[in-house]
Amino acid sequence: MPENKVKLLIVDDEGGIVEWITRIYSEKGFATFGATDGISAVELFQKERPHITVIDIHMPRSSIDGVETLKRIKEIDSGAICLMVTRMTDKDKVEECRRLGALHYITKPLTLDELDKVINSAVSVVKKKG
């Protein structure tokens, strides 16, 4: 895997979402990783140190939810760039993620256009950081 690729980690307890998004962004030139559980996501983050992590807040099938996943990732690297996937009904959790240092929020249902916008914006932040 070339070193200059932006590393992207997708975390969602819906396997189909992880498979589709990682596939599309691999084709767009990213080095992609996927996790369907918060604990595996944290382990993968520790190992691969992705530049951008996209985390679904609601993961009922995961051992820890998206907020806890974000919290643990931020404990490993406080500068980690994390994008949270929320629902319109998640206002309280969104506030908590903001406090924990998430960069952006994307509201479900996701469209690839919206996802592209926030990921491209996160890529700009990655490039600025060098």
Add this chain to the structure above:
Amino acid sequence: MTTIRELFHSLGNKHNLITVGCGVSKEMLGRCLKNEVLSEKLKEELFYILKNLDRHIEDALEAEKIAIELHDKIYKIMDPDIGKPL
């Protein structure tokens, strides 16, 4: 028994699967359409599928708006975890 809260989460996830799945399919079909060896007939059919995928995305987004409206109305009068009136 599945709670009202869980049902709304599942419903939201299904809408998300539709929008992301259709979006990914659109991107892949779009790439196929760039293939010069495709016949005009096949291209026409692929364009038709692309247009339908757009409609499915719009419909899923509309369905989610309705689900949110329903969610807000139900949560005002019912506890979503025990399924009883507030």
